[in-house]
Structures are given as C-alpha cells and as structure tokens.
Amino acid sequence: MKPVESGHHDDEAQLQALGHKSELQRNFSLLSMLGLAFAILNSWTALSSSLGLALPSGGSTSVLWGLLTAGVCNLALAASLAEFLSAYPTAGGQYHWVAVITPKRWVPLASWITGWINVSGWIALTTSGGLLASQLISGLIALYHPEFALKAWQVWLIYVAWTLIAFVINAFLNDLLPYVNRAAFIWSIGGFAIVCIVVLSCASPNYASADFVFTEFINETGWPDGIAWLLGLLQGGFGLTGYDAVAHMIEEIPNASVEGPKIMIYCVCIGTITGFIFLMVLLFVSGGNAEAIISAGPGPLIQILYTATSSRAGATCLLMFPLICILFAETAIMTTSSRMTYAFARDGGVPFSKFFAKVHPRLGQPLNSLMLSAGLTILFGLILIGSSSAFNALISASVVALGVSYAIPVAINVCRGRKMLGPRPFVLPGPLGWAANLLGIAYTIVTTVLFLFPPELPVSSSNMNYCVVAFGIILFISTFQWFVDGRKNFTGPRSDTGLEVLEGMKSQEQDDAESRHLKVAGEELGLHMVK
Template identity: 65%
Template sequence: MKEMISDDLQLAQLGHAQSFERQFSKWSMLGLAFAILNSWAALAAGLSFALPSGGPTTVLWGLVTAGICNLSLAASLAEFLSAYPTAGGQYHWVAVISPPSLKRGLSWVTGWINLSGWVALVATNGVIESQLILYITQLLHPNYEPQRWHQFLIYIAVTMIAFLINAFGSRLLPHINSFALAWSIAGFIIISVVLLATAAPDYATASYVFTNFTNSTGWPDGLAWLLGLLQGGLGLTGFDAVAHMIEEIPHASIEGPKIMVYCQYIGIFTGFIFLIVLLFVSGGEVNAETIISSPLGPLLQIFYIATSSKVGAICLLIFPLICFVMAGNSVLTTSSRMTFAFARDGGLPLSRLWWKVHPTLGVPLNALLLNVVIVVLFGCIFLGSSVAFNAITAASVVALGVSYGIPIAVNLAQMRRKLPERAFALPEWLGWTVNIIGLVYTILTTVLFLFPPFLPVTGSTMNYCVVAFGIILLISVIQWFTDGRKNYEGPRVTIGTGEHE
C-alpha cells in the first residue's frame, strides 16, 4: 500500500490526480509493450523494405544497427520516464526541461507529432492485419483479385474489434497483454522449429544468409543499405507506449524504465534469430526474386516455399496475424491514453471533451472514439489512393522517431543537467553515449525515410511521407495560432479542478 500511495503522490507532484486504476502488473505491461513491438513478426512483415535494399545483409545487419540505436533511444527516454512518470510522455518531458522561452512551443509541437504518430500507428496495424488476411485468400484462391474496398472492410472490422475490447473489456486488458506476450514468444519458437524441420535439407548457404548483398532500388549501394533500415525501424518503434500507460502500473518510476528497455532486448533477440531462420529456409538466391515480387508478400511466400503446403503456410501465418490483432488492440489503448493526456493539458481542440474518463467503464471513451474516427478517415483515404495511405503509415515511424529525438536533443543542449534525481539513472559516460547515438540515428532516419524507395521516381513510387508529415506540422502550427498560443501553457495542474480527483 505504501508504494501505491507513493505512485499517487508522485503523480500529484506532477500536477495530476490519479485517473485510472493501476491494474497492470509489470508482466502485463511488458506484454503490452512487446505486443506493440512484436519485433519478430513486424520485421518479417517488413521484409519487402529490406530485401530489395541490400538483401540479407540489410535484413540482418540492418537490424543489429537499428537495434543498437533504438536501444539507445529507449535507455535515453527511460531516464525521463523515471523522473517524470506521466502519460504525457515526450511533450511533458520537453516542457519541464526546456528554457522558459521555448517551453510552450516545443512541448506543443512534440505533443502533436507524438500523438499523430500513435494514431497513424493504429492505422498501420489495421493495414498489416488486412493485408495478411488477403494474402491468405490469394494463396487459397490464386484467381482471386483483391479490390481496395475488400481490404478497407477488413481494416474497419479489425479496428472495431480493437475499439470494443478497449471500451468494454478494460479489465481484461492486463490478461490480454500477458497472453499476447506468451503467444508471441510461442509463435516465434513454433514457427522457427517447424520451418527448419520442413525445409531440411534445402537450406540457403551461410554465405547467402550473412553476406549476400542485393540492390534493386536504383540507388547507390550504400544509400540503398541505409534505406533498408526502415525494416528495423518499423520492427522496433513504439516503445514509448510504456510512458503513455505509466499511470496504470504500480512502482511506475522503477518498473516503467525497466520495461521500456527490456522490450527492446526481447525484440532484438527474437527478431535476429527469426530473420536468420527465414533466410535459411528461403532457399537462397534462386528464390530471392520470387520472394520479393510475390503477391502473397515475402513472409507467406517463404512459409510456402519452406513447407511446400498451403495449409501449413497458412497455419504458420496465423501466429503473426493474431500477434498483429493484439498489437492493434494495444496500440489503440496507448493512443487513447496519449490523447487523454494531451487533452488534459489543453493541447487539443475541445480538450475537455477528450479529457473524460467514463464513470462506469473506467476508460477515456471519448478519446477512444476520436482515435477510431480518425483511423476510419485514414481508411477512406486508402480507398482513394493506396500511395497516400502508405505515406500516412510511413509517417508514423518518422513522427515517433522525431518525438523521441526532441527531448534527448534538449537534454543534451543543457549538458544533461536538467533531469532531477531518479530511480533509473545511467552512468554519465553511458548517458552521453546513448543520447548521442540515439539522436544521430533519429536525424539520419528522419531524412532517409523521406527518400523514394526506388529509382526512377514516378507518381506511384514517390514517397509521400514528407507530405503527410508536413500536413501534421501544418495542422499543429495552425492550431497553435488559433488556440494553443492563448490557452496552452504546457503540462498544467489539474488537481482541484474537480474533474478526476
């Protein structure tokens, strides 16, 4: 009981009353964090990014590079989380450590970028789930030609499933997230063993798996390899979910930072092993072009090659499919809490409407509904143009990365002296090292992920991520001048307002 009171008092010191029950254990919160990363499944689903941009060397060693850099980012943000365990996350941290003249503006922009990244990530999970379902249909029925509206309907269905679970099954969320962690690890082990058994002895050579380089992008080899880092970025991003859910876990300032770092360790380890397995059972260079261009997607095509069975390949794909369903649920949970927190501090239009916890359900129902409406609107864009929708999903990775980099940059600019005493504190030399690595990686990937993936550039191969990210910034600036400049002061004290005491 003493530690529970300590959590509430620490939140009170940050200006907020306890709004949610702290019902997540450290294991169920780790389950939520890893359900969002689902690194081995997400990395496998992102093979289409890396295979043309360097082949196996990008797939494996790109993951190692992205893993080191994302682990550096996670460790850097873990220090902030330990000092300020509030659901606001990055925008709150930026506000409390920035110089007074920059506090409001930097916090505002960070909040909008971070929130946009999370809402777009909800949509991204819906797209991946709908794509996997269509891949299964195409494998079973080779003459089937998927229409864009088919995927749209599946996308809406999986989004509504996530909403219903979040709205009406909030007390089940810790159990669902614990199951998600167990399911993901079991899927990783079962698929790896089955693939190695069924593909034997027709494995690719070790030379192909660890040293083969293939570049079909049209870019110079070095740049192509760097562009392939998008696979690792997609498979390891979203670890700030722990920050936005931190008000629902006991011992927040101690356990939260650990979970943020642990989910990266698990993701890098499982992802690296799983990608090695996939490359070995793929058959090597003779099947490389087939895998890259397959209408079934690289992952299902590799399953089919390894098992020589449609049923077997589909059964294996069920594991990552359910992983993504549970990830979609966890991402919506996190995005709604981020929406709630930013509205609580006055960062959104009609903030009082989104800053409400349903008295019976115990969840920010209005924030959940807002997220669902925006995600459905994203789906309507997809009906009109798949290129535009791909830009929105790619922007989620860029937006989250930028939101990680801003507080780190502000902290470095002030010689790492602005954070108070905290439970999770890195040694000074290590803190400087991981901060610099994380910031350089953020700057590099933010620029790279705006590049078109292939040359020559056409209307259908252009990377419109820069347009989507530009729209996010434009909306943020317009909202600042129409509302935020007058009403937003950064994190504010809400204790005593009568809203959520």
C-alpha cells in the same frame, strides 16, 4: 499488503506533484505491462510481415544487419528516455519531459510541438495493425486463388474490420486488458518458438546458403546502393518503434518510476533478439531466391512459409500465429494512442480538449480519445485506395514521428549538459549517458531524412512517399491551432510546482528512512539493555 498500499499512495502523490489527478486504475503488473510493450513492438511479427520493405533495399544484409543497427540505436534512445521516465512518470511522456527541461520562455511552444508530433506518430502507428493484417489476408487469398486479386477498396474493408475489432476490445473489455496483454506476450513468444521449430524441421536439409542469409545484397529501388541499404532500415525501425508506450501507460503501473524504465529497455532487447533470430530462420528456409520472394503474389512471409512446408495448409496454420499477434498489437497500440491523446488533451493541447480529456465513469477509460484514435485510423487507411506505396508512407510516418518525439527531449537535455533531470532511481553513468544520447539523436536525424524519400525511382504519383503530405497536414493543423488557441491558452503541462513537491517527497522519503533506521537502532539497544 501495507508495502503495496504505500507504493500505491506514493504513485498517486508523485502524479499529483506533476500536476494531475489520478483517474486511471493501476491494474497493470510488471508482466502485463511488459506484455503490452512487447505486444506493441511484436518485433518478430512486424519484421517478418514487412519483409517487403527491406528485401528490395539491400537484400538479406539489410534485413539482418539493418535490424541490428536499428536495435542498437533504438536501445540507446530507449535507455535515454528511461531516465526521463524514471524522473517524471506521467502519461504525457515526451511533451511533459520537454516542458520540464526547456527554458521557461520556450516551454509552451516546445511542449506543443512535441505533443502534436507524438500524438500524430501514435495515430499513424495505429494504422500498422490493419495494414499488416490486410496484407497477410490478401496474400492468403492469393495463395489459394492466384488468379483472383483483391481490389483496393476490398483491402481497405479488411483494414477497417481489423481496426474496429481492436476498438471494441479496448472500449468494452478495459478491465481485461492486463490479461489480454499477458496472453499476447505468451502467444507471441510461443508462436515465435513454434514457427521456428516447424519451418526448420520441414525445410531440412534444404536450407539456403549462409552467404545468401548473411551477405546477399540486392538493390531494386533505383537508388544508389548506400541509400538503398539505409532505406531498408525502415523495416528494423518499424519493428522496434513504440516503446514509449510504457510512458503513456505509466499511470496504470504500480511503482512506476522503478518498473517503467526496466520495461522500456527490456522490450527493445527482447524485440531485437527475437526479431534477428526469426528473420535469420526465415532466410535459411526461404529457398535462397530473393527475387522470387519479392515478386511472389502472396507476399514474402507467406511465400517463405509455403516454401518451407511445401503445403498451403501448413503455411496457413503457421500464419495464424503472426496474424493473431497483429490483432494483439493493434489492440495494444490503440490503447496507448488513446492514452497519449487523453494526456495531451488533459493539458489543453488538442482541439476540444475538455471533451477528449474525459474519462468514462463506467468504463474507467478515456473513451472519447479512443474513438478519435480509431476514427482517424480508419480515415488514414483511405490512402490504401489511392496509392500503391500507402504501406510505406504510413509506416514511414509513424517511425519518423515517434523517432523525432523521442529525440527532442534527449537533444534538449544534451544541449543543457545532461543536468536537467532530478534525482531518479534509473541513471545512466556519465560517459555511457552521453554516448547513448548522442547515438540516439544521430540515428533519428539520419532516418528522419531518409524515410521521407520515395521507396523507389523513378517517382510517380502512385509510388510517391505520401509521408511528406501527412506531415504537411499535421503541420498545418497544429500551426493553425497554435495561433487560434494554443498561443493564448496552452502553457504546457503543470510541472513547476510539481517539481518542488517531488523534491519534497524525496527529502521526506530520506527523512523517513533515517527515522526508521534510528527507531530500529533504538529498539535493538533497548533489547540489549533488558538482557
């Protein structure tokens, strides 16, 4: 028990050194936190449920090779962020890291911008669970009743119900969240295996050709082929985004600076591998007709499951695995979103910061921040009623915002020669570190521009990518808040004195190690003399 207690005290001291008091319980083990991170990515579920993003924008080449492209680039970004997480394990994540490595004159503004982008990205990502669930449930209804079409407000009500379920789980079952996340990890991996085995066995031997699976190119967007394929990267980017969840939950993990970086990298690797395998299986059992899949009333995933099993009941049963995975994901994303908002409010970064930085004494979590996250998620969902491309807009907003928040600290560190991070357990070797940083930054720049494009041409008011509008609103609110309050009162996270304390802690650890070594050596010498 002593080593565990010692590690716990080290975590508390390290957090205090970064300027914060530990208020959250460290009850997430390595497996439960890996479960949370993987539940948020839930790559095979997110990728299969969003096939409609990539199939019209490049066909199967965009679905598979676009995922691998996004996987390599996101792994580079995750490894880059893992260095920051190892050095400064605080729930503030990116905006805290930016404050540590930015010249003092620009700390408040740089930290403010990063924090707002990250908070906005997580709230946008919180919409994804309700979006995917409402699409799948609508598709299931269309499978049994092709003549019946849900109205937009009915789809929104499904979206709201899904969001409220996730809120209730987060609000009142906080102590059970580690077990929920372990269950999510087991359910997701188990569901992945079961669905793959069942559809392959049911479809045998009528598989699509390898040419269709690996080389089929389709462009139904109206954009030039190259642009269309790059727009299809949105599916892969969406399926792999959200790995900074580990950072925002890091204050609830024992031995944070060692375990956190491992989890961040593991979840991207697992997500890319399982996603690639699952998408490849789906394409093989799809029947080989991409146009029919894209235009199917129930949606691409349900249509492929129905084609593979030749049974509506079979397709429905298999759909339960991704549908429940989406509920797990929505719960985990809302957990992380509330923790990010809480961390930023703790440093005075949002309006009414004192209110949103409160931790509920009985529930042991930032309930006010949780309510804010759920409330804004429901409001953002209203876009479903007015736009046919609402799904693309909200997914684009989350992927772009989170990607930019990942790239900002990495870019600043690169501009300052990769010399701004202190001693840490996880270090990328020199050339590998530079390569990972530069690849991640380049990927973010390209996707940030492209994912703001409308998904198809010609552009109309109904298919416009309202991601641009969402960013405009966020920019206006954050700018207004900066001039009203932030410019005067926001100084960034409390990190200056913390860095000195952290250095002292590391020196003390080295001194303790040396003294233990001398003590052991002395005891051995004494025993030798007695003999």
